[in-house]
Amino acid sequence: MKKITKIASVTMYIVLLLTVVFTVLTLVGGSVEGDTNETPVYLDTLMNFTYVLVGATLGILILFEIFHVVTNPANAKRTAINLVIVAAVIGVARMMADGTPLKIIGYEGSDNVPSMLILTDVGLYVFYILFGVTLATILFAEISKNFK
Known part of the structure; x- marks a missing residue:
């Protein structure tokens, strides 16, 4: 159990660090040239990272729920x-x-x-x-x- 807690904690800090990096890049990375609106250059990267996080969360949620139903x-x-x-x-x-x-x-x-x-x-x-x-x-x- 202690090993799972350690893995979860390290994973959480890695995801937090990546989130901060992508957010800062989006905020200070400039905007797309020639666009009528100010669109951040790294907005697509941040959105794709968000999609990956949501997808991974849903996948883990579904797997744990299936495991829970099978065991109980x-x-x-x-x-x-x-x-x-x-x-x-x-x-x-x-x-x-x-x-x-x-x-x-x-x-x-x-x-x-x-x-x-x-x-x-x-x-x-x-x-x-x-x-x-x-x-x-x-x-x-x-x-x-x-x-x-």
């Missing part, structure tokens, strides 16, 4: 309930999403299409819903302490 089959019901709740939150966010193209002056890019707008809306609404639930849970926990 009695807890599979809890995992199924959590998946249904996540699917319900995403479903509600999808119903709230709007794919109407935006009228952006001077924007000629390819991302102002219904599919991208809906995807963005779903992400934002999922964030809003989860933030609201988190805030309500914190408030409930703090207020319920006073009545015990």
Whole structure:
């Protein structure tokens, strides 16, 4: 167990160092020449690093959950309930999403299409819903302490 903790700690510091380096490069690395907007030179590198981190996190999460279900089959019901709740939150966010193209002056890019707008809306609404639930849970926990 001590070896796993050591590996996790070293990995965390390496990822933290890489994140700081990529962030500093993005902030002070200059901007792309000839671009109408100030786009940092290293923005793509930072975004790709972020995608790798999110993908690795999801992969590890899925592997550990599969391992947990295999080693503790009695807890599979809890995992199924959590998946249904996540699917319900995403479903509600999808119903709230709007794919109407935006009228952006001077924007000629390819991302102002219904599919991208809906995807963005779903992400934002999922964030809003989860933030609201988190805030309500914190408030409930703090207020319920006073009545015990």
